Amino acid sequence: MTTEKKVILEVKELSVHFKIKDTKSLLFPKHQTLKAVNNVSFNLYEGETLGIVGESGCGKSTLARAIIGLVESSKGNILWLGKELTEQNAKEWKAVRNDIQMIFQDPLASLNPRMTIGNIIAEPLKIYQPHLSKEEVKEKVRAMMMKVGLLPNLINRYPHEFSGGQCQRIGIARALIVEPKLIICDEPVSALDVSIQAQVVNLLKSLQKEMKLSLIFIAHDLAVVKHISDRVLVMYLGNAVELGSYEQVYHHTKHPYTKALMSAVPIPDPKLERNKQIQLLEGDLPSPINPPSGCVFRTRCPLADQHCIADKPILKGLNNHLVACFQAK
Numbered sequence: 001m002t003t004e005k006k007v008i009l010e011v012k013e014l015s016v017h018f019k020i021k022d023t024k025s026l027l028f029p030k031h032q033t034l035k036a037v038n039n040v041s042f043n044l045y046e047g048e049t050l051g052i053v054g055e056s057g058c059g060k061s062t063l064a065r066a067i068i069g070l071v072e073s074s075k076g077n078i079l080w081l082g083k084e085l086t087e088q089n090a091k092e093w094k095a096v097r098n099d100i101q102m103i104f105q106d107p108l109a110s111l112n113p114r115m116t117i118g119n120i121i122a123e124p125l126k127i128y129q130p131h132l133s134k135e136e137v138k139e140k141v142r143a144m145m146m147k148v149g150l151l152p153n154l155i156n157r158y159p160h161e162f163s164g165g166q167c168q169r170i171g172i173a174r175a176l177i178v179e180p181k182l183i184i185c186d187e188p189v190s191a192l193d194v195s196i197q198a199q200v201v202n203l204l205k206s207l208q209k210e211m212k213l214s215l216i217f218i219a220h221d222l223a224v225v226k227h228i229s230d231r232v233l234v235m236y237l238g239n240a241v242e243l244g245s246y247e248q249v250y251h252h253t254k255h256p257y258t259k260a261l262m263s264a265v266p267i268p269d270p271k272l273e274r275n276k277q278i279q280l281l282e283g284d285l286p287s288p289i290n291p292p293s294g295c296v297f298r299t300r301c302p303l304a305d306q307h308c309i310a311d312k313p314i315l316k317g318l319n320n321h322l323v324a325c326f327q328a329k
């Protein structure tokens with residue numbers, strides 16, 4: 001008998017478009033549409049980690065913010081435990097935000113410098129679990145500090161007294177204190193030294209196991225998500241271009257954009273690393289205000305042909321390894 005994995009989050013054909021002013025026409029300013037996220041669909045299963053990868057400006061952080069209701073979606077559906085999130089009122093959001101917490105990129109900037117770390121970590125408890133007494137809150141904060149590797153006797157210190165890695169541990173403690181089901185980690189290690197990155201990733205992995213969490217882990221480079229992801233979603237210019245298991249995306253890479261990202265991932269063997277061929281991406285990321293016709297990657301793709309200019313490939317494939325490319329085999 002096989003046990004079906006439980007889907008906790010369903011994102012269906014989600015788009016996030018922003019109306020912005022065209023600053024070039026000063027006299028009669030027109031509005032333009034910035035297409036940050038286009039028609040993105042994926043499921044997240046209980047207890048799994050989905051890595052979302054792509055260059056800066058590919059829409060991954062906007063997608064995360066739409067899931068947690070920090071930006072409004074323009075089209076599509078987001079279902080959390082079967083409940084539609086795009087039509088919720090403020091009261092309903094409060095309940096969901098207890099379940100879905102977020103960890104941000106810049107650890108120090110995301111912490112209020114005027115608050116002690118004890119108060120920073122306790123803040124979500126005061127919002128989502130106001131019935132707890134002062135003593136209960138303090139006890140939970142101390143226990144959580146121990147869990148993330150911070151000494152509880154530092155509870156009255158301020159964020160500037162901590163290193164970047166320790167600040168990220170404070171951010172993790174703050175996100176976990178309400179015992180959420182899902183943590184969205186928005187580039188949580190990109191502002192940290194490489195040596196500290198591994199420590200934070202390992203901490204998240206062990207806490208995930210211990211607290212039975214699901215994670216969405218956003219990064220701009222495949223090397224970082226490699227050590228934590230069960231599945232990986234690759235995004236380019238607001239579009240999902242490849243989605244599959246860790247094994248499929250890393251070892252049977254299909255999309256030309258993912259192949260270019262993969263070629264930049266360091267190989268631990270110095271000889272192989274020296275001899276590997278890096279596929280440099282030509283040109284810049286096009287503007288999401290004026291994306292290319294057809295395939296969004298065609299202006300930088302070495303395989304692009306007439307078909308790619310005329311038509312847009314959709315995400316499809318076999319064995320849950322989905323690719324948006326006409327030439328994917």
Ligand code: SF4
Binds near residue numbers: 255
């Ligand atoms: S559809 Fe064409 S342009 Fe797009 S990735 Fe595939 S080959 Fe390249």
